[in-house]
Amino acid sequence: MNDSGIEGRGEMSESDIARGQIDKLRPLPRISIQAFFETEGLLRTIERCGEDRRMAKVNLRVNKGGLPAAINMFASHPTPNLIILESDGDRATLLGELEQLAEVCDASTKVVIVGHQNDVGLYRELIRNGISEYIVAPVSLADLIGVITAIFVDPEAEPLGRTIAFVGAKGGVGSSTMAHNCAFAISNLFSEEVILADLDMPFGTANINFDQDPPQGMSEAVYSPERLDDVFLDRLLAKCSERLSMLAAPSMLDRTYDFDPSAFMPMVEVVQRSAPVAVLDVPHIWTDWARNLLSSVDQVVITAVPDLANLRNTKNMLDVLKKMRPNDQLPHLVLNQVGLPKRPEITPADFCDPLGIEPIAILPFEAALFGSAANSGRMISEIDAKSATAETISQIAHVVTGRAEAKKRKKSGLPDLMSLLGRKKAAR
Structure with a gap:
């Protein structure tokens, strides 16, 4: 420890580790994303993603409903660069609905599935069928942005300063x-x-x-x-x-x-x-x-x-x-x-x-x-x-x-200077 209060890195909290993982990710290019959620947990994660500075150029739209909602929407609307879909259905239901989505989806559109089954066999079958990634819920902010980055950012690109x-x-x-x-x-x-x-x-x-x-x-x-x-x-x-x-x-x-x-x-x-x-x-x-x-x-x-x-x-x-x-x-x-x-x-x-x-x-x-x-x-x-x-x-x-x-400095009992600011402002 030195006089300026700076020391080498020690143990990090889970939030510090997640933030460190996000810090290493590059900003995303100008792409369009449509996300379809079924649970409030995924909704909150997607909303946090939309607020992240690495997503500044991304056109993100969030929709309630899973695969059926996506199939219904894209039957009459063009598909974006990426579709994020949440599904809690079993394997047969999920694969059947993905076949219907493929009929209304552009071939260039990428698809990421957020599922609730930790099934390696299902994962392999989805990848064989052209799905870009399958993530098991619950999904963190770092997980989701990391997956999107892996799809749209060239891994051979020079690192950013x-x-x-x-x-x-x-x-x-x-x-x-x-x-x-x-x-x-x-x-x-x-x-x-x-x-x-x-x-x-x-x-x-x-x-x-x-x-x-x-x-x-x-x-x-x-x-x-x-x-x-x-x-x-x-x-x-x-x-x-x-x-x-x-x-x-x-x-x-x-x-x-x-x-x-x-x-x-x-x-x-x-x-x-x-x-x-x-x-x-x-x-x-x-x-x-x-x-x-x-x-x-x-x-x-x-x-x-x-x-x-x-x-x-x-x-x-x-x-x-x-x-x-x-x-x-x-x-x-x-x-x-x-x-x-x-x-x-x-x-x-x-x-x-x-x-x-x-x-x-x-x-x-x-x-x-x-x-x-x-x-x-x-x-x-x-x-x-x-x-x-x-x-x-x-x-x-x-x-x-x-x-x-x-x-971190030890806390001590000190006066609330922000209240002093408030009193000065009120006195004007």
């Missing part, structure tokens, strides 16, 4: 500094190629922090999505170190930067194919594209300073992200600038208890160290590799890449 989005609970909390230093640390510690993408188009600081002045970068990637591929991306990247490349923001005010909700997604998809890790420096704004981006990445890191406005904003962001990412682990929290002289602040324990999460790191206010790094265009580990802050940033890099986890 991990996307980590850093965002501040408030402006000026040091989120960009954390993003840049963590990207640098990941590339050095694990000898992995990392792409840092600065998404703060008018005010981005990645080019300054790395002492770079690239002629091209994020602007070309966003405004020319039809040209964006691995070759074009390589031309836009600026080299920051041996294994770290950067998509720099233009940091100019010659235009306004209003984007469609999916404007940054083509860039993210190409970056995922180009490097094992992508660190996204997301500005402190709340727009359609920012929401869409934060809902689709693999990991979110919120940076906050210990005051009441940051507590409120962090709470609001956590609540929204939990709803947008119901099957993913919670965002990580980094408490920054702790111990600023003469500033009244909330203790880390009081800050975190109302949120229900633990910080993965607590960084003290060190004006000289951070100021020296910023003014020289260098990272903290380059200025003072033996400092406690450099070590903490290294440990954050381990956590966000899944190589370590934060240890």
Whole structure:
């Protein structure tokens, strides 16, 4: 155990294991799925699947009833790319109904059966008859998404890189500094190629922090999505170190930067194919594209300073992200600038208890160290590799890449600061 409260991975719960299995799955392509359920258990699982970010491009429709309902529907409607069917019938009934379905089903349509018989002979017979998969109920979220992925995602496809989005609970909390230093640390510690993408188009600081002045970068990637591929991306990247490349923001005010909700997604998809890790420096704004981006990445890191406005904003962001990412682990929290002289602040324990999460790191206010790094265009580990802050940033890099986890802090009897927020709001 170290001062930042980070340790190696220990035992994991069943939900942690399931979430880890889902995290390894690739996003599904743009396909259509019709699901027919007979039990409430399968209905709930399918509804959870529909909320998962890996299913964002999938057109999913859920229908009550099993095989008879599907036969009746597709007698007069075109079939989708995939049909998921629940059946509790015996072998003869199931095979007979599948013969009727085949008469109204397109040959290219895939079929997955969720059955209630753990029968190897039945499974083999169904596979011989062209069924893509047979799953025995009860079916978990990981099971169902895993089966769909196995059918529609090429097993020979290159693995996608991990996307980590850093965002501040408030402006000026040091989120960009954390993003840049963590990207640098990941590339050095694990000898992995990392792409840092600065998404703060008018005010981005990645080019300054790395002492770079690239002629091209994020602007070309966003405004020319039809040209964006691995070759074009390589031309836009600026080299920051041996294994770290950067998509720099233009940091100019010659235009306004209003984007469609999916404007940054083509860039993210190409970056995922180009490097094992992508660190996204997301500005402190709340727009359609920012929401869409934060809902689709693999990991979110919120940076906050210990005051009441940051507590409120962090709470609001956590609540929204939990709803947008119901099957993913919670965002990580980094408490920054702790111990600023003469500033009244909330203790880390009081800050975190109302949120229900633990910080993965607590960084003290060190004006000289951070100021020296910023003014020289260098990272903290380059200025003072033996400092406690450099070590903490290294440990954050381990956590966000899944190589370590934060240890839970013991609970204590602390005041409810969220009620204080409520009282302040009511007093206005």
